[in-house]
Amino acid sequence: MVKQSSEWAVMQKKRWPLLLLLLFSLSTAFVFLLRSAFDSCSTGAVSGSRNFVGEETYPSNGVLYTPSLKPNPLEFMRSKLVLLVSHELSLSGGPLLLMELAFLLRGVGTEVVWISNQKPAEPDEVIYSLEHKMLNHGVQVFSARGQEAVNTALKADLVVLNTAVAGKWLDAVLKENVPRVLPKVLWWIHEMRGHYFKLEYVKHLPLVAGAMIDSHTTAEYWKNRTQDRLGIKMPKTYVVHLGNSKEMMEVAENIVARRILREHVRESLGVRSEDLLFAIINSVSRGKGQDLFLRSFCESLQIIQERKIKVPTMHAVVVGSDMNAQTKYEMELRKFVAEKKIQERVHFVNKTLAVAPYLASIDVLVQNSQARGECFGRITIEAMAFQLPVLGTAAGGTTEIVVNGSTGLLHPAGKEGVTPLASNIVKLATDVEKRSEMGRKGYERVKERFLEDHMSQRIALVLKEVLEKAKSRSVS
Template structure:
């Protein structure tokens, strides 16, 4: 597993004014470059899972044609606006467009009705994906009859014994296990004891795959199955916006107007579910110190704004309350904007000038939002941890 350097650990508790100076210099220079050469920039090379997307040219065969009329069961540990479930949903839609019969199961649901789950389930139903109860007979029958079962994330392994029970051995040979996590607490026997016996594992990066291979062998004494590295990709819908200069301009104007941000202001964004591991607190502290530094040094730079996309005040988490209190105490409410969790990140990528990725939690993986920002030709400022995990990608 990639670790922080000792220097980074020592600095973590402090906000980094020098980093923000570098950020300001980088962003200002990059903006000048982007605004004068955006039409001639070469699109970043992103290894795209949407290569599986059926092509619009009718002369070319659908690469997923072999999945036509096949029954696919997808088991997700949860249904939320986080990376794992959304990636699985996109794969479900790709398979549906190829003619597969797709059934979705969410293993863990909150006891009370949830607006996000309701919205996402209806989105799947509208696209022809069946949604069934995780613990009913329908789930067991579907697993036994399916041509392919996809387990999404290591935690989904808990579903196997809890639901299939004595029938689990019958299903394992047709299981593809899609693993995203690197956190140590996922390496528990009750989660992954069946891992050696599935048809294969799919992991997002070579770094993560190597980590899983070593950790399962050393800690659990088990062997990984045949493992395939499939890098994260951007959705077709997002790429259509990213490649449309008119759409980007319209979205930029609309979002900035709604936030009260002028076109010439510099807008920094952190786009993740709000949680301590994603580093929104360090982002806001650094942003505040940059404002103080600009004022103290009388620097001539554009007006700065920050946007935190991924808020959820309905959950009333202690961490988000702390973030909002910090903004109030520092009296920067006119410079910091909170936006609720959303499936539609394209409008915010079109409206911002710099994306900041500051994941701090142990085992955090290389976020998909980074390559989504790359598609919009945005400069991306990442922490050491995030940069190390993204070393196999072409970042600029």
């Protein structure tokens, strides 16, 4: 059997470290979110790395806002009514990002209403938990269908549609009221997979007040794809890079908390303090590239053995598994590990909201999303906050986060990336100074541009413009 860990269940055996952690951190309870968990998107053509210092205008038709930090940049949203429409409520990246926006708005006194367009017929523990988190923050949760949803959309100052799939809600619920609501819609798009480009989802896209997208790569892909495949034009598009939550940064910057978490997680995994841990933290799916990562890891072990390189014992950690689902893909991963006889080196961990303990316990993050890569990749900037070097695919939003050779190393997506990734694993395994230097530079990059304050300022500038546009349309 492959060695496994069930997130915090094992860690509860010794509770004193968690009690200590509460003394050193204001709040780790909502240490935000395995965002990519999972699956904000999975995708984006290979793109060269960009330097955005001082850049303000996105050449096609959007804007990347470089903020000057100010207190409460969303203060102007006080007493506004905002309707947030998500295609679902789950542990995937899109819904969790929208929840974070809900909490930021509630923090300045915005009246926020949440709607999940798709909900299972049977009670769901995850949905129940997330809805109660929102209710505890003062977010109202309404049914996606019915007159209450229609009335809220008509009264709202702003409607945020989250992900392309949420577009189905417009015709299904608003019906003849769609034209009245479109002028105040901000469409927040995270997807880059081809199957999201359906006219039934996005036919109203040209008429909304604006689109907000997480990376330049994703924005360019949407602009070209909608025009070439669907014959429609994107509205004004704002590129808004994401930022780490304050809770996440508090843990990342707390040396004592990190040490406690590191020791405890490693103990639960059965690895020593001196061992090297390379981790991939994403929902387990083929698009996230866990299979290719394990092939690269296995190849790196062979290189080390053949060249007789002396390095600490290396382990691969796969966080984002679903032991209950036991999908065909997950079974393939376990079969590969068994065939290669590396069961003692590979550890599967169930998906969890609490990613901070694993970031504190590992030495290198592997971001191996395939095809067009991640549209942004929140876990990447979270790892950089923990001063971890990142080994990422040279695709999608990762190229806008990781500076190749400085904060990490990039490799091609696909099978052709297996050997380069294996080589990069060996490079970092044999050079502790390089790991430390890359981690430090990654942390500095996060502090410069990937904090919650940065994201709030960027979003605030977008919301101001969208609200002004909606107001002018209503007057005219």
